[in-house]
Amino acid sequence: xxxxxxxxxxxxxxxxxxxxxxxxxxxxxxxxxxxxxxxxxxxxxxxxxxxxxxxxxxxxxxxxxxxxxxxxxxxxxxxxxxxxxxxxxxxxxxxxxxxxxxxxxxxxxxxxxxxxxxxxx
Numbered sequence: 001x002x003x004x005x006x007x008x009x010x011x012x013x014x015x016x017x018x019x020x021x022x023x024x025x026x027x028x029x030x031x032x033x034x035x036x037x038x039x040x041x042x043x044x045x046x047x048x049x050x051x052x053x054x055x056x057x058x059x060x061x062x063x064x065x066x067x068x069x070x071x072x073x074x075x076x077x078x079x080x081x082x083x084x085x086x087x088x089x090x091x092x093x094x095x096x097x098x099x100x101x102x103x104x105x106x107x108x109x110x111x112x113x114x115x116x117x118x119x120x121x
Contacts, residue, residue: 009032034051
């Protein structure tokens with residue numbers, strides 16, 4: 001089964017994303033910040049990661065930079081999630097190694113379309 005890690009400091013966002021990814025056939029893990037996400041990835045690299053921009057301790061961009069530098073960190077498909085439609089944020093995330101991005105609020109159709117675009121579904 002494909003594995004997804006949902007990284008967001010909002011428990012509501014994690015819960016919504018978990019349901020969507022489980023409905024799409026993923027086994028889902030959660031982390032509430034980039035530090036926890038890096039620990040989780042060290043234990044086992046997921047196939048897919050959805051990561052938020054703004055988080056305490058280790059931000060989404062900091063997490064992504066560390067992930068891509070780690071052994072096997074080039075493998076997961078990373079969907080960067082932000083609440084701002086700011087071209088600078090999006091560009092920075094893509095340069096740090098995100099495969100694609102989505103804006104909050106999101107729903108199943110949006111996530112499914114993004115995953116189809118990058119070929120994970």
